[in-house]
Amino acid sequence: MQDIGSAFALAFGLILSGDDGLARIVGLSLRVSLTAVGIAALVGLPLGALLAVARFPGRQALVVALNALMGLPPVVAGLVIYIALSRSGPFGSLGLLFTPTAMVIAQAVLIAPILAALSRQVLEAMWDEYAEQLRSFGAGSWRAVPTLLWDGRFLLTTVLLAGFGRASAEVGAVMVVGGNIEGFTRVMTTAIALETSKGDLPLALALGVVLMAIVLGVNALAQGLRDLAARRGA
Amino acid sequence: MFRRLFLGLGLAMATALPLAAQTQSITVSSTTSTEQSGLFGHILPIFTQSTDIAVRVVALGTGQALDVGRRGDADVVFVHDKDAEERFVAEGFGGPRRAVMFNDFVIVGPAGDPARVNGLRDSVEALRRIAAARAPFISRGDRSGTHAAELRLWQQAGIDVATGRGAWYREVGQGMGPALNTAAAQNAYILADRGTWLAFRNRQELRIVTEGDERLFNQYGVMLVNPQRHAHVKAEAGQRFIDWLVSPAGQEAIAGYKINGEQLFFPNANRPGA
Amino acid sequence: MILPMVAEGLRFSAGGVEIIRGIDLELRAGGPTLVVGPNGAGKSVLLRLLHGLLAPGAGVVRWAAGDAARRQAMVFQRPVMLRRSVLANAEYPLKLAGIDPARAMAALERVGLAALAGRPARKLSGGEQQRLALARAWAMGPEVLFLDEPTASLDPAATRQVEAIIAAIAAQGTKVVMTSHDLGQARRLAEEVVLVIAGRVNAISPAPDFFERPPTGEAAAFLRGDLLW
Numbered sequence: 001m002q003d004i005g006s007a008f009a010l011a012f013g014l015i016l017s018g019d020d021g022l023a024r025i026v027g028l029s030l031r032v033s034l035t036a037v038g039i040a041a042l043v044g045l046p047l048g049a050l051l052a053v054a055r056f057p058g059r060q061a062l063v064v065a066l067n068a069l070m071g072l073p074p075v076v077a078g079l080v081i082y083i084a085l086s087r088s089g090p091f092g093s094l095g096l097l098f099t100p101t102a103m104v105i106a107q108a109v110l111i112a113p114i115l116a117a118l119s120r121q122v123l124e125a126m127w128d129e130y131a132e133q134l135r136s137f138g139a140g141s142w143r144a145v146p147t148l149l150w151d152g153r154f155l156l157t158t159v160l161l162a163g164f165g166r167a168s169a170e171v172g173a174v175m176v177v178g179g180n181i182e183g184f185t186r187v188m189t190t191a192i193a194l195e196t197s198k199g200d201l202p203l204a205l206a207l208g209v210v211l212m213a214i215v216l217g218v219n220a221l222a223q224g225l226r227d228l229a230a231r232r233g234a
Numbered sequence: 235m236f237r238r239l240f241l242g243l244g245l246a247m248a249t250a251l252p253l254a255a256q257t258q259s260i261t262v263s264s265t266t267s268t269e270q271s272g273l274f275g276h277i278l279p280i281f282t283q284s285t286d287i288a289v290r291v292v293a294l295g296t297g298q299a300l301d302v303g304r305r306g307d308a309d310v311v312f313v314h315d316k317d318a319e320e321r322f323v324a325e326g327f328g329g330p331r332r333a334v335m336f337n338d339f340v341i342v343g344p345a346g347d348p349a350r351v352n353g354l355r356d357s358v359e360a361l362r363r364i365a366a367a368r369a370p371f372i373s374r375g376d377r378s379g380t381h382a383a384e385l386r387l388w389q390q391a392g393i394d395v396a397t398g399r400g401a402w403y404r405e406v407g408q409g410m411g412p413a414l415n416t417a418a419a420q421n422a423y424i425l426a427d428r429g430t431w432l433a434f435r436n437r438q439e440l441r442i443v444t445e446g447d448e449r450l451f452n453q454y455g456v457m458l459v460n461p462q463r464h465a466h467v468k469a470e471a472g473q474r475f476i477d478w479l480v481s482p483a484g485q486e487a488i489a490g491y492k493i494n495g496e497q498l499f500f501p502n503a504n505r506p507g508a
Numbered sequence: 509m510i511l512p513m514v515a516e517g518l519r520f521s522a523g524g525v526e527i528i529r530g531i532d533l534e535l536r537a538g539g540p541t542l543v544v545g546p547n548g549a550g551k552s553v554l555l556r557l558l559h560g561l562l563a564p565g566a567g568v569v570r571w572a573a574g575d576a577a578r579r580q581a582m583v584f585q586r587p588v589m590l591r592r593s594v595l596a597n598a599e600y601p602l603k604l605a606g607i608d609p610a611r612a613m614a615a616l617e618r619v620g621l622a623a624l625a626g627r628p629a630r631k632l633s634g635g636e637q638q639r640l641a642l643a644r645a646w647a648m649g650p651e652v653l654f655l656d657e658p659t660a661s662l663d664p665a666a667t668r669q670v671e672a673i674i675a676a677i678a679a680q681g682t683k684v685v686m687t688s689h690d691l692g693q694a695r696r697l698a699e700e701v702v703l704v705i706a707g708r709v710n711a712i713s714p715a716p717d718f719f720e721r722p723p724t725g726e727a728a729a730f731l732r733g734d735l736l737w
Contacts, residue, residue, distance in 0.1 A: 087306030087464055095466060097307050098261055098292055132561055133588035137601040138578060147600075151591040179292035181261075182275070197411025198270050199418070199436030 007205035014206055015213075021183075022207075026214060029187040032100055032174070033167040036107030037115075037160055043108075044115030044163075045156060049145040051116070052123035053131075063120065069113035074106075078173030081106045085177065098179040103187070106173040111163040118159040123148045126155075157226045161219055168215055188214070259288035260471045263300075263308035265379060266409040267337075268454070269293035271429030271498055276491040281478055287471050295409065297377030303328055303457070306464030309472035312456045312479075314379035314427075319455045328457040333508035334479050335488050335499045336453045339383060340428050341444035342414070343369075344421040351423075357447040361391045368402040370422035374413050375405025383452060384425045390449070414440070427452055429498040453508055454499075456480075479503070510576040510651050511683060512536045517567035518557055520550075527553050528564070529707035535652070539699025540674070540684035542715070544691065546736050550707040551687040552656050555582070558685070559654050578605060581650040585657040587641030589629040594621055597629045598644045605648065615647035616640075619673050635666025642673050646682075653677060655686035659693065671696060691731065695719060703727050705736055 014022055051063060083089050085097040085105075096102045126148055134144050149156065171189035178185035180194060188211040195204035268274055269291055278289045292302060296313040303311035304327045311328060313319060323329030341360055343351065349367040351360040364371055373395070374381040388395045395403055404422070406413050410430040417424040418438040426434075431442070444450075456476050461469040478484045485501035492498065502508045513535040520528040527550045535541060535558075543551045556562040558569055559582045573579070581601075590597050598612035616622045619639040624632065629640060638658055645653055655674065659667040674697060678684045688694055694701060698715040703726070711723045722728035730736055 087466065089305075092306070093466075098290065130588055130590075132556075133584065135561060136559065136582045136584075137604055139604055143604065147590070154591075179261075179290070181290040181292060184259075184288075184290050194270070194411075196415070197266070197409055198430075199411055199415055199434040201436050 004205065007202050008209055010202055010206035011209035011213075014210060022210070024183060025186055025188055025191050026210065028100060028185075029168060029189075029211070030214065030218075032103045032187060033107060033164055036104045036111060036167050037164045039104065039108040040112035040115050040163060040167075041160060044112040045119050045149055045159075046145055047112075048116040048119030049123050049148045049152075050141070051120040052127045052148065053144045054141045063117075066113045066117040066120070070117050072110060072113070073172065074110055074170045075172030075176060077110050078106050078176035081109065081173070082176050097177060098181060098185060100178070100185055102177040103174040103185060106177045107167040107170060110170060110173060111167050114166060115159055115163045118162060119152070119156055122155045122159060123152050126152050154226055154230055157222055161222055164218060165215060168211070168218075257286060257288055258468075258471055259290055260309040260468050260475060261290045261292065261307070262310045262312055262475070263292045263294060263298075263302040264312040265296050265299055265314060266293045266411065267314070267380065267427040267430050268312065270409070270411055271427070271433045272493070273429060273488070273491050273499055277484070277487040280487045281475065281484070284483070285474055285478070287474060289475060293409075295374070295376040295378030296380075296382065300327075303459045306459060306467065309459055309468045310456060310475055311459060312454065314452050314454045315382045316453055316455060318379075318382065319457065323457060326460060327463065328459040331455045331457050332476055332480050332503065333505065334454045334456050334503055335485075335501045336451050336508070337428050337499045338445065339380065339425050339450040339452050340431055340442045341423060341450075342417065342426050342431060342440050343423040343443040345439045345441055346421070347443060349423065352443045354444050355446050357387055357444050357450050358391045360444040361387055361393065364423050365391070365393050365402075368400060370402050370404065370420050372413050372417040372420070372422045372424040373403060373405045374410065374425075375407045376409070378409070379452070380410060380425060380427055383450075387425070387449065429493075432493045432496060432498060453502075509537065510571045510573040510579050513558070513569065513571050513576075513652070515558060515567065515569045518554070518564045518569070519566040520553055520557060520562060520564050522553075527707055528557065531567075531704075531707070531709050533558075533702065533709060533712075535683065535685060537683055540678050540686060540697050541700045541702060542694040542698035543685065543687045543702045543704055544689065544694050544730070545704035545710075546730070547689060549704045551689075551704050552585075554704060555654050555656050555685065555687055579650060580652040580654065581645035581648050582654040583638075583641045583645050583656070583658055585660050587637055589632070589637055589640070592629060593625065594627050594629050594632065594640055595625040597640060598647055601644060601648055607648065611647045611649075612643075615643040618646065618676070619643040620669070633666070635662050635669060638662060638666070638670050639673060642670065642677070646673075646677055650682055652683045652685060655684060657687050657689070659688075659690070667693075703730060705730075 051059060081102065084091050085102050086092055134147065171193055174187055175190050175193060180186050180190040188207060192204050192207045195207060274291050282288055292308065296315045296318060299311055299313050300318055300322050302308045319331050323331050341357060349364040349369040351363050354360045373384060406416050410426060411434065413424060414426060414434050415436055418436055418440050421439055456479055458469060458472045458476055459467045461467040480503035485503055488499050488501045489497060515531060515533045518528050518531040531554060543554065545551050553562065557564050559580060560577055590600055595612055598616055599609040602609045602612055613622065616625055619642055621636065621640055621643060632640060659670050662670060674684060701713060701715050701718040702709060703711040705726055711727045713723050718727065722731055726736060
């Protein structure tokens, strides 16, 4: 109990001190996870929308596969990407292993299935309502995809936040492909793992508090923008 | 409104893409003991300041660190398992090996000392007593240099932990820090490198029970990954790092790292046979 | 012109129940055709078959021109409002068809919604939503407009406004085909009445004839308000 109290005090002190190292770690965490969410969204959301509207052979298998991939252990994803990006692997010549780009790739691979599966669920409900009207307008499945994505934008914010949450909380994959290099690929979660290894549990916990605060802040910001937009009825 | 939000997100991502400033840098695969003891945090800024070469350290167990070198994913390997290092060089993955420094291992155990080894200098005898008392012992179990050293000591003690071990012998398959956390939680004995132990904060009941035995010395070596095998290896910058480590300046930097006034690593680049 | 339209031998089943049991029907240019009949007679399904939203189990729907799908529109009992502004809703099908979206604003003016153009469509009242749905269809300039019970969930004031819009659309030369279970509405709007009972067409006749000299016994009973089924 005392540890937890001191962790909050330490977290507060860390934030107030404006520590350079901490700022860099926080900045990298945000950039990596937000970029990963952006890239995963470019693939995952249209795929989810397409699965919501289109009926084709193999669709059910794809839905099941996506739902299963939601549970993909990060360390497994990390390992696969490690092998792919290693100098001895198929994409070795790109020299991406142990770089922030590798971490972005790993997180994007992890959360794209989540975004696709969740957006499919959300948009399928909307498609039930829209299908007849859009078909009457002469809109086929392909045209319905952007319509659903745009009209579902408020619901999809929640989906994106779920993806961001998973990305920023993830440690296994970024540890393996990023290498937790100080000042270069160290993010909040790998820093927490490192401080735990060093037995500095209060500092680890304090970093955890900071991470929670960041995730909370991003969620609050997104929620606020969403509410504002909804009130204006965009 | 929402369009603007997406635009802002896109902008944030675009600025995120050039993720690092492009000064020259090398990647060093090394061990958790050098990273977690804080040694690199002390010596790397000194090196970078004099050469303008940034050093990116990936800290793993020695076995893994050598594997990273074998795959060509690092420019320099800096580890502590002489046998494995010499194999690495013999197989043509890198080298030549240069000795850099040593620190020592200590046997850490609970204050209650159920195996009665406290103050014993003979590390092999200490392990025999721990086994005889069936006192809990945490092994790294991760092919690290420390793990290799531990297995050598068991062999010298005549105890076959590979097959003849009991429930008292517990492999955690993790780095030094997590293994120490486990030992602290279970009041177990453990072989630890002194540097990580000194920097370790979550000791609880643990304390040093055995130290000072010459068999507990822990030699570090450094090798350049073979650029003939992996053409992208930054041979020139990597070699400069190695040369610096064994130079008087590097050796002095290593000797200068202390925790609570206690020196952790002892430079010995010029000692024959190290 | 895509009219006349001829439907022959239409049959449709869902879940093992035959809802449309063999319908032949011809639609010609002219004033509104009202499809009336008791609840569950199959009026809405018939409209969807004619509009092409449902594929018949048997039979065909033949239009006089090949691209008929683009030249007709439909408004549903509960219109689906896109999660966008009133104007964006009216523009959506125009953009889809490659028609100048400026026509959306003109259509909103004709249904009296121009002042609400920037409002979120889903915040409109039921009557306003139905008028927006009519404007959205009207802007397309369809030759045939199908309306499925457009006033069923509206109060009398909103019903009056919607009927006035329907009359104006018909007066501009669009063929209106509309289901209703409200005989008063049929009297007010219809030029032709089609009585559907139990998945079959029971009677087709000009509106005045239908109300003054019911062509079948069932039509007479329906007009009296008897329960037919």
